[in-house]
Amino acid sequence: MFDCRRTREFIDLYLDNELESVPTKHVAEHLEQCAECRREFELMRSQNQLLADSIKNQKYDIRKLAADIEAATVGKAAIRLPELSRPRIPMWVLALGCILIVAVSALFYLPGKMSLAKAHPLYQAVAADDRACFADYAASDWIRSQPAINELATLFLNRKQSIPSSFDGEYKLVRARICSFDGVKFLHIIYETAGGRHASLFIGHSGASLPRGERSKSANGRSLQLAHVSGLAVFCAEDDIRLLFAAAPDDDAAQAALLAALNS
Amino acid sequence: MALFNRMSRRQREEFKSQALVHVAALMCSALRLCGSRESAEDAVQETYLQAWKYWKTFKPGTSCRAWLFRILFNVIKKKHGAQTKQVPIEDIAIDNIIRFIPETQHDVYEVLEAFERLSEEHREVLLLVAVEEMTYKEAAFSLGVPVGTVMSRLNRARIQLRRWLGRTEHKSLADAAGKGQ
Numbered sequence: 001m002f003d004c005r006r007t008r009e010f011i012d013l014y015l016d017n018e019l020e021s022v023p024t025k026h027v028a029e030h031l032e033q034c035a036e037c038r039r040e041f042e043l044m045r046s047q048n049q050l051l052a053d054s055i056k057n058q059k060y061d062i063r064k065l066a067a068d069i070e071a072a073t074v075g076k077a078a079i080r081l082p083e084l085s086r087p088r089i090p091m092w093v094l095a096l097g098c099i100l101i102v103a104v105s106a107l108f109y110l111p112g113k114m115s116l117a118k119a120h121p122l123y124q125a126v127a128a129d130d131r132a133c134f135a136d137y138a139a140s141d142w143i144r145s146q147p148a149i150n151e152l153a154t155l156f157l158n159r160k161q162s163i164p165s166s167f168d169g170e171y172k173l174v175r176a177r178i179c180s181f182d183g184v185k186f187l188h189i190i191y192e193t194a195g196g197r198h199a200s201l202f203i204g205h206s207g208a209s210l211p212r213g214e215r216s217k218s219a220n221g222r223s224l225q226l227a228h229v230s231g232l233a234v235f236c237a238e239d240d241i242r243l244l245f246a247a248a249p250d251d252d253a254a255q256a257a258l259l260a261a262l263n264s
Numbered sequence: 265m266a267l268f269n270r271m272s273r274r275q276r277e278e279f280k281s282q283a284l285v286h287v288a289a290l291m292c293s294a295l296r297l298c299g300s301r302e303s304a305e306d307a308v309q310e311t312y313l314q315a316w317k318y319w320k321t322f323k324p325g326t327s328c329r330a331w332l333f334r335i336l337f338n339v340i341k342k343k344h345g346a347q348t349k350q351v352p353i354e355d356i357a358i359d360n361i362i363r364f365i366p367e368t369q370h371d372v373y374e375v376l377e378a379f380e381r382l383s384e385e386h387r388e389v390l391l392l393v394a395v396e397e398m399t400y401k402e403a404a405f406s407l408g409v410p411v412g413t414v415m416s417r418l419n420r421a422r423i424q425l426r427r428w429l430g431r432t433e434h435k436s437l438a439d440a441a442g443k444g445q
Contacts, residue, residue, distance in 0.1 A: 012419050016393055018400050044422065047370075047429070051379060052395045054372045055292050065305055066287040072309070073316040074276040074284075 002026045007037050015044055119227040120211040122245075123236070125181040127229035130200045130247040133179070133188055142175040149176045149189070156187045156203045156242065163189060168256070171199055186245070202245035210238045271319070279319050282328040283312070289329065290336050293391045297340050297384070310343065311336045326405075330398060333406040337388060370429050378428040386421035393418055 002010070002023075007030045013019045014027045031038045119127075143149050146165060153163045153176075165173045171191035179188045179202075186204035213225030213236060225236045235246045271279070290311060294304035314335050315322075322331055379387060385407075392403040393414070400418075404411045 012415070012422065016400070016418075043426075047375060047422075047425065048394045050370075050372055050375050051390065052397075054376055055296055055391070055395050058292055058295060060291065060295070060301070062288045062291055065291060065308065066284065069287060069309055069312045070280070070284055073312055074271075074280050 001029045001033075003030070004034060004037055007031065007034070008040070011037070011041055011044065015041070015048065119213065119229050119234070122181060122211045123213065123227040123229050123234045126200075126202055126234050126245045126247050127232045129179050129181070129188060129202075130232060131230070133177070133190065133200070134198055137175070139177075141177050143177060144175045146173065149173065152176060152178070153187060153189075153203070156205070167191065170194065171197075197249070199246065199248035202247075204243050204245075210243070211236060275319060278324075279316065283315055283319070283332060286329050286332050287312075289396060290332055293333070293395070294336060294340065296379070296391060297337075297387065307336060307339050307343065310339045314339065327398075327402045329396070330402040330406045333392060333396070333398075334408060337406065374429060375425075378425050381428060382421055382424060385417055386424065389414055389417040390421050390425075 007027050010019060010023055010027050014024060019027065031041055143152055150163055157163070163173065163176075170193045172193070174190055174192045176187060176189040179186055181204075184204055186202040189201045189203070190198060191201070192198045210223070210225055213227035213234075215226055217224040217226050217235075222237055222239075227234050227236075232247050232249060237244045237246075287308065290308050291304060294307045295301065298304040298307055311332060315332055322328065379390065382390070388407060389403060392398045392406055393400065398406070400411045400414045404414045407414065409417075
């Protein structure tokens, strides 16, 4: 058991419950027996209690302050999105609409890449003839000499015009013959490169207007139509009363060459 | 800016349940330290804005109340300075408490007057330990001092308080009650 001096040393800690169990026991035993120390302890405890009560019991309405603080912290950080009203259109209708939009878009966009839609019959005829004639290179009706080709071309060109013997530097005129699309005669001229690439030019008289392709293109002030048929790019242009077609494999280099040929 | 910190829903809930519940305790102490209601409100609001800003740095499992008091004391020191203004008597809900120390018959006003005469660091330590009933360790964290300093300040504060109250003549119950009216 502690004496008075020792008890007073620990009395603060005892009051604040900060003492270990053994010293607590000693202080408690002393306070039970010593009236003077007990009076001192009771005085401290009352003083403590009164101080705590007077400070804690304020006539202050904390609710507004607490609400302001909450609004300025967690309330402000929480971004509340406006609640969307439930859509009146059923979800399956919206889904079907989306599918339709995608499908229709595909019909307009994909033909150029996948040839899903059929091109104008003239483009198809040009593409088919290009392939057939290229494969049929040994046929006897091909005219292969430049002068003979020029003579044949007079049937389709005016006097001032002539057939280019080459274009784009590497495409050389190799042969020509007359073919017919839908009753209209065309002069089919084939150019080839040393690397085996080829391109065709078709020159014909036609009363029909420029057949509509997949998209329009403008080159040197001339309006062109472009269609993709079976892996071929087919250009079409009008020149006075003539209709000009050019066909080549569907790649950028060949297309550029064809445009050069049409404009030459 | 702190207010626009992106906090997760969980962090907001934690702040609400752990920090916002101490507004009243902080306000009571701020009223004793700032001297006016307006300054106390400003200090508490600023404390919470700081706490919100640095909420991610608060260590879960430690005392949020002690952490908030630490911020509060810093805010008061920085912005408001130590005040020794008399506590407005009308602010105390006198009807809710025992008005006298039974052993000495000192009334609540005398005790508060004596409290106001204490130095700022003595008032702080009494607020934390005697009023908020914090452990010495929590109080040490709030004040940013060692536990030993808390003990010595507390001891000196209580001795000072008793000395001043001891010099005051004991009042009769009727006189003291009349003061509160």
